[in-house]
Amino acid sequence: MAIKILMPSLSPTMKAGKINKWLIKIGDKVSSGDIIAEIETDKATMEVEAADEGTITHLIDSDSETNIPINTPIALINGVETDSIKINKTNEQVTVNKNEKNIPLNENSTIKNNENSKNQEFKIEDKLFASPLVKNLAIEKSIDLKKIKGSGPEGRIIKRDLIKLDDKNNLINENINKNNLIIDPSNIRNIIAKRTTETKQQVPHFYLTIESHVDRLISLRKKINNHNKIKISFNDLIVKAVSLAMQKNQNTNVAWENNKIVKYKTIDVAVAVALQEGLITPIVKEANLKGLNKISKEIKDLAKLAKENKLKPNQYVGGSITVSNLGMFGITEFSAIINPPQSSILAVGSIVQKPIIYENKVVAGHTLTSTLSADHRVLDGAIAGKFLKDFNNIIENPFEIWIESDDMEII
Numbered sequence: 001m002a003i004k005i006l007m008p009s010l011s012p013t014m015k016a017g018k019i020n021k022w023l024i025k026i027g028d029k030v031s032s033g034d035i036i037a038e039i040e041t042d043k044a045t046m047e048v049e050a051a052d053e054g055t056i057t058h059l060i061d062s063d064s065e066t067n068i069p070i071n072t073p074i075a076l077i078n079g080v081e082t083d084s085i086k087i088n089k090t091n092e093q094v095t096v097n098k099n100e101k102n103i104p105l106n107e108n109s110t111i112k113n114n115e116n117s118k119n120q121e122f123k124i125e126d127k128l129f130a131s132p133l134v135k136n137l138a139i140e141k142s143i144d145l146k147k148i149k150g151s152g153p154e155g156r157i158i159k160r161d162l163i164k165l166d167d168k169n170n171l172i173n174e175n176i177n178k179n180n181l182i183i184d185p186s187n188i189r190n191i192i193a194k195r196t197t198e199t200k201q202q203v204p205h206f207y208l209t210i211e212s213h214v215d216r217l218i219s220l221r222k223k224i225n226n227h228n229k230i231k232i233s234f235n236d237l238i239v240k241a242v243s244l245a246m247q248k249n250q251n252t253n254v255a256w257e258n259n260k261i262v263k264y265k266t267i268d269v270a271v272a273v274a275l276q277e278g279l280i281t282p283i284v285k286e287a288n289l290k291g292l293n294k295i296s297k298e299i300k301d302l303a304k305l306a307k308e309n310k311l312k313p314n315q316y317v318g319g320s321i322t323v324s325n326l327g328m329f330g331i332t333e334f335s336a337i338i339n340p341p342q343s344s345i346l347a348v349g350s351i352v353q354k355p356i357i358y359e360n361k362v363v364a365g366h367t368l369t370s371t372l373s374a375d376h377r378v379l380d381g382a383i384a385g386k387f388l389k390d391f392n393n394i395i396e397n398p399f400e401i402w403i404e405s406d407d408m409e410i411i
Contacts, residue, residue: 002057002076002077002078003052003054003076003077003078004073004075004076004077005036005050005051005073005074005075005076005077006070006071006072006073006074007039007068007069007070007071007072007073007074008039008048008070009070009071010039010041010046010048010313011041011313011316011317012313012317013317014041014070015069015070016067016068016069016070016187017039017040017041017067017068017070017187018039018040018067018068018186018187019037019038019039019040019060019068019074020037020038020039020040020045021037021038022036022037022059023035023036023037023038024036024037024056024059025056025059026056026057026058026059027055027056028055028056029053029054029055029056030050030053030054030055030056030077031050031053032049032050032051032052032053033049033050034049034050035047035048035049035050036048036049036050036056036075037074040186040187040188041187041191044280044306044309044310044311044316045309046309046312050077052077053077054077054078055077055078056075056076056077056078057076057077057078058075058076059074059075060073060074060075061131061152061156061158067187067190129150129152129155129156129157130145130150130156130157130158131156131158133159134157134158134159134161134162137159137162138162141162143162143165145157148161148162148165149161186277186278188275188277188278188280189277189278191278192278192279195339195340196337199337199338199339199340200337203338203340203375203377204375204376204377205337205338205373205374205375205376206373206374206376206381206384207335207371207372207373207374208371208372208374208381208384208385208388209333209369209370209371209372210369210370210372210388210389210391210392211367211368211369212367212368212369212370212392212395212396213356213358213365213366213367213396214351214366214367214368214395214396215365215366216396216397216398217234217237217368217395217396217398218351218366220237220398220399220401220402221234221237224292224402228293230293230296230297231296232292232293232296233296233299234325234327234351235271235299235323235325235348236292236295236296236299237292237395237398237401238323238325238346238348238395239269239271239284239287239295239299239323240287240288240290240292240295240401240404240405241391241394241395241398241401242269242287242321242323242346242391243267243269243284243287243288244288244390244394244400244401244404245387245388245390245391245394246267246269246288246320246321246387247267247288248387248390249383249386249387249390250263251383252320252321252343252344252379252383252384252387253267253320253321254320254343254378254379255320255341255342255343255378256340256341256343256375256377256378257341261378262341264318264320266285266286267286267287267288267289267320268283268284268285268286268287268318268319268320269283269284269287269319269321269322269323270282270283270284270316270318270319270321270322270323270339270342271283271284271299271302271303271322271323272322272323272324272325272336273302273303273306273307275306275307280306280311280316281316281319281322281339282302282303282305282306282311282315282316283302283315283316283317283318283319284298284299284302285318288404290405291404291405291406292401292402292405293405302315319342320342320343320344321342321343321344321345321346322336322338322339322342322344322345322346323345323346323348324336324345324346324347324348325348326347326348326349326350327348327349327350327351327368328350329350330350331349331350332349332350332352332369333347333349333369333371334347334349334371335347335371335373336371336373337373338373338374338375342375343374343375343378343379344372344373344374344375344379344384345372345373346370346371346372346373346391347370347371347372347373348368348370349368349369349370350368351366351367351368352366352367352368352369353365353366354367368395370388370391370392372384372387372388
Protein backbone atom coordinates (compact mmCIF):
# COMPACT_ATOMS: atom_id res chain seq x y z
CA MET A 1 0.00 0.00 0.00
CA ALA A 2 1.01 3.63 -0.44
CA ILE A 3 2.16 5.27 2.79
CA LYS A 4 2.31 9.03 3.21
CA ILE A 5 5.16 10.79 5.00
CA LEU A 6 3.93 13.93 6.73
CA MET A 7 5.71 17.13 7.70
CA PRO A 8 6.44 16.31 11.37
CA SER A 9 5.88 18.59 14.35
CA LEU A 10 9.37 18.85 15.84
CA SER A 11 8.64 21.40 18.56
CA PRO A 12 5.59 22.69 20.45
CA THR A 13 5.80 26.05 18.62
CA MET A 14 6.34 24.62 15.14
CA LYS A 15 3.49 25.26 12.69
CA ALA A 16 5.35 24.73 9.42
CA GLY A 17 8.73 23.55 8.19
CA LYS A 18 11.02 23.72 5.18
CA ILE A 19 12.78 20.77 3.59
CA ASN A 20 16.42 21.80 3.59
CA LYS A 21 17.64 18.65 1.89
CA TRP A 22 16.36 15.22 0.91
CA LEU A 23 18.83 12.51 1.90
CA ILE A 24 17.10 9.97 -0.32
CA LYS A 25 15.75 9.99 -3.89
CA ILE A 26 12.82 8.48 -5.75
CA GLY A 27 13.35 4.74 -6.12
CA ASP A 28 15.39 4.36 -2.94
CA LYS A 29 14.36 1.65 -0.50
CA VAL A 30 14.10 2.78 3.11
CA SER A 31 13.56 1.06 6.43
CA SER A 32 12.08 2.35 9.66
CA GLY A 33 14.67 4.53 11.38
CA ASP A 34 16.52 5.56 8.21
CA ILE A 35 17.26 9.29 8.05
CA ILE A 36 15.50 10.66 4.97
CA ALA A 37 15.59 14.46 5.21
CA GLU A 38 16.79 17.58 6.98
CA ILE A 39 13.87 19.78 8.06
CA GLU A 40 14.30 23.44 8.99
CA THR A 41 11.92 24.39 11.81
CA ASP A 42 11.24 27.67 13.60
CA LYS A 43 14.19 26.90 15.88
CA ALA A 44 16.75 24.67 14.19
CA THR A 45 17.49 22.20 11.40
CA MET A 46 16.73 18.62 12.39
CA GLU A 47 17.00 15.17 10.84
CA VAL A 48 13.81 13.19 10.14
CA GLU A 49 13.56 9.41 10.15
CA ALA A 50 11.33 7.10 8.12
CA ALA A 51 8.68 5.37 10.20
CA ASP A 52 7.86 2.66 7.63
CA GLU A 53 9.59 0.33 5.19
CA GLY A 54 9.22 0.57 1.43
CA THR A 55 10.30 2.33 -1.76
CA ILE A 56 10.21 6.11 -2.16
CA THR A 57 7.84 6.96 -5.03
CA HIS A 58 7.23 10.68 -4.69
CA LEU A 59 9.04 13.63 -3.05
CA ILE A 60 8.00 17.25 -2.70
CA ASP A 61 10.58 19.48 -4.37
CA SER A 62 12.84 20.93 -1.67
CA ASP A 63 13.85 23.87 -3.89
CA SER A 64 10.38 25.28 -4.43
CA GLU A 65 8.28 24.30 -1.42
CA THR A 66 8.67 26.54 1.64
CA ASN A 67 6.78 26.76 4.93
CA ILE A 68 4.95 23.46 4.55
CA PRO A 69 2.31 23.15 7.33
CA ILE A 70 2.78 20.28 9.79
CA ASN A 71 0.89 17.08 8.97
CA THR A 72 1.02 17.93 5.25
CA PRO A 73 2.18 15.03 3.03
CA ILE A 74 5.74 15.56 1.76
CA ALA A 75 6.49 12.13 0.28
CA LEU A 76 5.01 8.74 -0.60
CA ILE A 77 6.40 5.31 0.22
CA ASN A 78 5.18 2.27 -1.69
CA GLY A 79 4.77 -0.38 1.01
CA VAL A 80 6.66 -3.64 0.65
CA GLU A 81 3.44 -5.63 0.22
CA THR A 82 2.37 -4.08 -3.11
CA ASP A 83 3.73 -3.25 -6.53
CA SER A 84 5.60 -0.04 -7.18
CA ILE A 85 3.79 3.17 -8.01
CA LYS A 86 4.13 3.90 -11.72
CA ILE A 87 4.70 7.46 -12.88
CA ASN A 88 3.38 8.42 -16.32
CA LYS A 89 5.22 11.59 -17.20
CA THR A 90 3.28 12.07 -20.43
CA ASN A 91 -0.03 12.45 -18.62
CA GLU A 92 1.67 13.85 -15.51
CA GLN A 93 -0.24 11.51 -13.23
CA VAL A 94 0.63 8.69 -10.89
CA THR A 95 -1.19 5.36 -11.25
CA VAL A 96 -1.25 3.13 -8.21
CA ASN A 97 -2.50 -0.29 -7.23
CA LYS A 98 -6.25 -0.30 -6.65
CA ASN A 99 -5.80 -1.24 -3.00
CA GLU A 100 -3.56 1.74 -2.33
CA LYS A 101 -4.86 4.87 -0.68
CA ASN A 102 -3.49 8.04 -2.25
CA ILE A 103 -3.25 11.48 -0.74
CA PRO A 104 -2.49 14.89 -2.31
CA LEU A 105 1.04 16.21 -1.78
CA ASN A 106 -0.08 19.84 -1.69
CA GLU A 107 -3.16 22.00 -1.97
CA ASN A 108 -3.06 21.86 -5.78
CA SER A 109 -3.30 18.05 -5.87
CA THR A 110 -6.59 16.21 -6.32
CA ILE A 111 -7.61 12.54 -6.26
CA LYS A 112 -10.03 10.96 -8.68
CA ASN A 113 -11.81 7.91 -7.31
CA ASN A 114 -13.67 5.57 -9.65
CA GLU A 115 -15.25 2.52 -8.09
CA ASN A 116 -15.68 0.91 -11.49
CA SER A 117 -12.06 1.46 -12.41
CA LYS A 118 -9.23 -0.84 -11.46
CA ASN A 119 -6.96 2.09 -10.72
CA GLN A 120 -6.98 5.40 -8.89
CA GLU A 121 -5.43 8.47 -10.49
CA PHE A 122 -3.29 11.11 -8.87
CA LYS A 123 -3.47 14.36 -10.88
CA ILE A 124 -1.99 17.81 -10.50
CA GLU A 125 -4.34 20.75 -11.08
CA ASP A 126 -4.18 22.03 -14.68
CA LYS A 127 -1.77 19.18 -15.44
CA LEU A 128 1.15 21.24 -14.23
CA PHE A 129 3.83 20.06 -11.84
CA ALA A 130 4.50 23.38 -10.10
CA SER A 131 4.33 24.65 -6.54
CA PRO A 132 1.94 27.44 -5.46
CA LEU A 133 4.96 29.75 -5.13
CA VAL A 134 5.93 29.14 -8.77
CA LYS A 135 2.34 29.47 -10.01
CA ASN A 136 1.84 32.76 -8.17
CA LEU A 137 5.14 34.09 -9.50
CA ALA A 138 4.15 33.05 -13.02
CA ILE A 139 0.81 34.86 -12.72
CA GLU A 140 2.54 37.96 -11.37
CA LYS A 141 5.00 37.98 -14.30
CA SER A 142 2.48 36.82 -16.96
CA ILE A 143 4.43 33.67 -17.76
CA ASP A 144 2.83 30.67 -19.47
CA LEU A 145 4.05 27.69 -17.44
CA LYS A 146 2.95 25.28 -20.18
CA LYS A 147 5.83 26.54 -22.29
CA ILE A 148 8.43 25.81 -19.62
CA LYS A 149 10.19 22.47 -19.25
CA GLY A 150 10.65 21.77 -15.57
CA SER A 151 14.00 20.66 -14.19
CA GLY A 152 12.69 19.40 -10.85
CA PRO A 153 11.76 15.83 -9.87
CA GLU A 154 9.42 14.24 -12.47
CA GLY A 155 9.58 17.38 -14.60
CA ARG A 156 8.28 19.63 -11.84
CA ILE A 157 8.65 23.36 -12.56
CA ILE A 158 10.67 25.04 -9.83
CA LYS A 159 11.66 28.63 -9.14
CA ARG A 160 15.10 28.05 -10.65
CA ASP A 161 13.42 27.39 -14.03
CA LEU A 162 11.79 30.83 -13.94
CA ILE A 163 15.09 32.44 -12.99
CA LYS A 164 16.77 30.75 -15.98
CA LEU A 165 13.98 32.07 -18.17
CA ASP A 166 14.65 35.52 -16.78
CA ASP A 167 18.31 35.24 -17.77
CA LYS A 168 17.29 34.49 -21.34
CA ASN A 169 14.25 36.68 -21.91
CA ASN A 170 14.23 39.21 -19.06
CA LEU A 171 10.70 38.04 -18.21
CA ILE A 172 11.43 37.92 -14.48
CA ASN A 173 13.50 40.54 -12.76
CA GLU A 174 14.56 39.76 -9.23
CA ASN A 175 16.37 43.08 -9.06
CA ILE A 176 14.62 46.19 -7.78
CA ASN A 177 17.42 47.99 -9.58
CA LYS A 178 20.95 47.13 -10.64
CA ASN A 179 22.29 47.41 -7.11
CA ASN A 180 19.56 45.71 -5.04
CA LEU A 181 18.40 42.11 -4.93
CA ILE A 182 15.26 40.46 -3.63
CA ILE A 183 16.37 37.60 -1.40
CA ASP A 184 14.16 34.78 -0.18
CA PRO A 185 14.46 34.66 3.63
CA SER A 186 15.31 31.41 5.37
CA ASN A 187 12.55 29.58 7.19
CA ILE A 188 14.00 30.67 10.55
CA ARG A 189 14.01 34.32 9.43
CA ASN A 190 10.39 33.99 8.25
CA ILE A 191 9.38 32.55 11.62
CA ILE A 192 11.26 35.27 13.52
CA ALA A 193 9.54 37.95 11.42
CA LYS A 194 6.12 36.41 12.05
CA ARG A 195 6.58 35.72 15.76
CA THR A 196 8.15 39.08 16.66
CA THR A 197 5.39 40.93 14.82
CA GLU A 198 2.70 38.90 16.57
CA THR A 199 4.43 39.32 19.94
CA LYS A 200 4.63 43.10 19.71
CA GLN A 201 0.99 43.21 18.62
CA GLN A 202 -0.42 40.72 21.13
CA VAL A 203 1.83 40.82 24.21
CA PRO A 204 1.56 44.01 26.33
CA HIS A 205 5.20 44.82 27.08
CA PHE A 206 6.42 47.13 29.81
CA TYR A 207 10.05 47.99 30.48
CA LEU A 208 12.18 48.49 33.59
CA THR A 209 15.81 49.67 33.44
CA ILE A 210 18.44 49.58 36.17
CA GLU A 211 22.10 50.64 36.35
CA SER A 212 24.40 48.45 38.44
CA HIS A 213 27.85 49.15 39.86
CA VAL A 214 29.85 46.08 38.89
CA ASP A 215 33.42 46.66 40.11
CA ARG A 216 33.02 43.79 42.59
CA LEU A 217 31.63 41.56 39.86
CA ILE A 218 34.65 42.34 37.68
CA SER A 219 36.97 41.57 40.60
CA LEU A 220 35.19 38.27 41.34
CA ARG A 221 35.44 37.13 37.71
CA LYS A 222 39.14 38.00 37.61
CA LYS A 223 39.84 36.00 40.78
CA ILE A 224 37.81 33.03 39.56
CA ASN A 225 39.56 32.93 36.19
CA ASN A 226 42.97 33.18 37.83
CA HIS A 227 42.24 29.99 39.81
CA ASN A 228 39.95 28.16 37.40
CA LYS A 229 40.54 25.94 34.36
CA ILE A 230 37.20 26.94 32.83
CA LYS A 231 37.13 30.64 32.01
CA ILE A 232 33.93 32.28 33.23
CA SER A 233 32.31 34.99 31.09
CA PHE A 234 30.24 37.92 32.34
CA ASN A 235 27.25 36.30 30.65
CA ASP A 236 27.73 33.17 32.79
CA LEU A 237 27.63 35.37 35.90
CA ILE A 238 24.52 37.17 34.62
CA VAL A 239 22.68 33.88 33.96
CA LYS A 240 23.50 32.66 37.48
CA ALA A 241 22.40 35.99 38.99
CA VAL A 242 19.11 35.91 37.05
CA SER A 243 18.37 32.39 38.32
CA LEU A 244 19.10 33.38 41.94
CA ALA A 245 16.91 36.49 41.63
CA MET A 246 14.09 34.35 40.24
CA GLN A 247 14.59 31.90 43.11
CA LYS A 248 13.85 34.81 45.46
CA ASN A 249 10.83 35.82 43.33
CA GLN A 250 9.02 32.64 42.37
CA ASN A 251 6.02 34.67 41.19
CA THR A 252 8.11 35.77 38.18
CA ASN A 253 8.73 32.17 37.08
CA VAL A 254 5.48 32.10 35.11
CA ALA A 255 4.06 32.17 31.59
CA TRP A 256 0.79 33.08 29.88
CA GLU A 257 -0.52 30.21 27.74
CA ASN A 258 -4.01 29.71 26.30
CA ASN A 259 -5.47 32.33 28.67
CA LYS A 260 -4.03 30.46 31.67
CA ILE A 261 -1.12 31.25 33.99
CA VAL A 262 1.54 28.53 34.05
CA LYS A 263 3.75 28.39 37.16
CA TYR A 264 7.00 26.55 36.49
CA LYS A 265 8.46 24.20 39.08
CA THR A 266 12.05 24.59 37.88
CA ILE A 267 14.04 27.74 37.12
CA ASP A 268 15.19 27.43 33.51
CA VAL A 269 16.98 30.39 31.90
CA ALA A 270 17.21 30.81 28.12
CA VAL A 271 20.29 32.39 26.55
CA ALA A 272 20.04 34.21 23.20
CA VAL A 273 22.51 32.85 20.64
CA ALA A 274 23.03 34.67 17.34
CA LEU A 275 23.11 32.52 14.19
CA GLN A 276 23.90 33.59 10.65
CA GLU A 277 20.24 33.24 9.64
CA GLY A 278 18.60 34.39 12.86
CA LEU A 279 18.41 33.85 16.60
CA ILE A 280 17.81 30.87 18.88
CA THR A 281 17.43 30.62 22.65
CA PRO A 282 18.77 27.36 24.16
CA ILE A 283 17.87 26.67 27.78
CA VAL A 284 20.07 26.28 30.87
CA LYS A 285 17.81 24.07 32.97
CA GLU A 286 17.70 24.50 36.76
CA ALA A 287 20.34 27.21 36.54
CA ASN A 288 19.82 28.17 40.19
CA LEU A 289 21.04 24.72 41.26
CA LYS A 290 24.14 24.68 39.06
CA GLY A 291 27.59 26.06 39.73
CA LEU A 292 29.34 28.58 37.50
CA ASN A 293 31.61 25.96 35.96
CA LYS A 294 28.66 23.83 34.90
CA ILE A 295 26.67 26.83 33.64
CA SER A 296 29.64 28.09 31.64
CA LYS A 297 30.31 24.72 30.02
CA GLU A 298 26.62 24.17 29.29
CA ILE A 299 26.22 27.57 27.61
CA LYS A 300 29.29 26.91 25.43
CA ASP A 301 28.03 23.44 24.49
CA LEU A 302 24.52 24.71 23.68
CA ALA A 303 25.88 27.59 21.58
CA LYS A 304 28.05 25.15 19.60
CA LEU A 305 25.10 22.83 18.96
CA ALA A 306 22.95 25.81 17.94
CA LYS A 307 25.49 26.99 15.38
CA GLU A 308 25.73 23.44 14.00
CA ASN A 309 21.90 23.14 13.82
CA LYS A 310 22.03 20.15 16.15
CA LEU A 311 19.86 21.35 19.05
CA LYS A 312 17.07 19.03 20.15
CA PRO A 313 13.63 20.48 21.04
CA ASN A 314 14.12 19.83 24.78
CA GLN A 315 17.24 22.02 24.61
CA TYR A 316 15.46 25.15 23.38
CA VAL A 317 11.82 24.81 24.47
CA GLY A 318 10.79 26.12 27.89
CA GLY A 319 11.96 28.63 30.43
CA SER A 320 10.22 31.78 31.64
CA ILE A 321 13.00 34.29 30.93
CA THR A 322 15.72 34.89 28.32
CA VAL A 323 19.03 36.69 28.79
CA SER A 324 20.03 38.70 25.70
CA ASN A 325 23.51 40.21 25.93
CA LEU A 326 24.83 42.68 23.33
CA GLY A 327 27.59 44.04 25.54
CA MET A 328 30.30 42.46 23.39
CA PHE A 329 29.27 44.83 20.57
CA GLY A 330 29.64 47.94 22.71
CA ILE A 331 25.86 48.39 23.07
CA THR A 332 25.34 50.18 26.38
CA GLU A 333 21.56 49.82 26.62
CA PHE A 334 18.64 48.31 24.67
CA SER A 335 15.24 46.69 25.11
CA ALA A 336 14.30 43.30 23.68
CA ILE A 337 11.11 41.57 22.51
CA ILE A 338 9.73 38.81 24.74
CA ASN A 339 9.92 35.27 23.34
CA PRO A 340 6.44 33.73 23.97
CA PRO A 341 5.29 31.93 25.99
CA GLN A 342 8.03 33.28 28.25
CA SER A 343 7.01 36.24 30.39
CA SER A 344 10.20 38.30 30.34
CA ILE A 345 13.55 38.97 28.70
CA LEU A 346 16.56 40.74 30.23
CA ALA A 347 18.56 42.91 27.81
CA VAL A 348 22.12 43.35 29.07
CA GLY A 349 24.45 46.04 27.73
CA SER A 350 28.20 46.56 27.93
CA ILE A 351 30.20 47.42 31.04
CA VAL A 352 31.08 51.12 30.96
CA GLN A 353 33.70 52.97 32.99
CA LYS A 354 32.56 56.39 34.17
CA PRO A 355 32.53 58.70 37.21
CA ILE A 356 30.33 57.41 40.06
CA ILE A 357 29.59 58.49 43.61
CA TYR A 358 31.15 56.15 46.18
CA GLU A 359 31.20 57.01 49.89
CA ASN A 360 30.43 60.66 49.08
CA LYS A 361 33.34 60.86 46.65
CA VAL A 362 33.46 60.97 42.86
CA VAL A 363 35.54 58.01 41.69
CA ALA A 364 36.03 56.04 38.49
CA GLY A 365 33.76 53.01 38.46
CA HIS A 366 32.20 50.45 36.17
CA THR A 367 28.46 50.28 35.48
CA LEU A 368 26.18 47.88 33.66
CA THR A 369 22.72 48.79 32.34
CA SER A 370 20.04 46.09 32.16
CA THR A 371 16.49 46.44 30.83
CA LEU A 372 13.73 43.97 31.69
CA SER A 373 10.89 43.56 29.19
CA ALA A 374 7.91 42.00 30.98
CA ASP A 375 4.52 40.63 29.94
CA HIS A 376 1.88 42.70 31.75
CA ARG A 377 -0.66 39.87 31.51
CA VAL A 378 1.22 37.90 34.18
CA LEU A 379 3.69 40.38 35.71
CA ASP A 380 2.95 43.74 37.32
CA GLY A 381 5.40 46.57 37.84
CA ALA A 382 5.99 45.89 41.54
CA ILE A 383 6.67 42.18 40.99
CA ALA A 384 9.03 42.78 38.07
CA GLY A 385 10.65 45.69 39.93
CA LYS A 386 11.37 43.51 42.96
CA PHE A 387 12.97 40.88 40.72
CA LEU A 388 15.17 43.49 39.02
CA LYS A 389 16.15 44.99 42.39
CA ASP A 390 17.24 41.57 43.68
CA PHE A 391 19.16 40.93 40.46
CA ASN A 392 20.93 44.27 40.91
CA ASN A 393 21.82 43.47 44.54
CA ILE A 394 23.28 40.12 43.51
CA ILE A 395 25.60 41.46 40.79
CA GLU A 396 26.63 44.47 42.90
CA ASN A 397 27.45 42.15 45.82
CA PRO A 398 28.31 38.95 43.94
CA PHE A 399 29.54 36.86 46.87
CA GLU A 400 26.20 35.00 46.68
CA ILE A 401 26.95 33.98 43.08
CA TRP A 402 30.22 32.38 44.18
CA ILE A 403 28.89 30.83 47.40
CA GLU A 404 25.96 29.28 45.47
CA SER A 405 28.40 27.68 43.02
CA ASP A 406 29.48 24.45 44.67
CA ASP A 407 31.88 23.69 41.81
CA MET A 408 34.04 26.75 42.54
CA GLU A 409 37.36 26.56 44.35
CA ILE A 410 38.05 28.71 47.41
CA ILE A 411 39.55 32.00 46.24
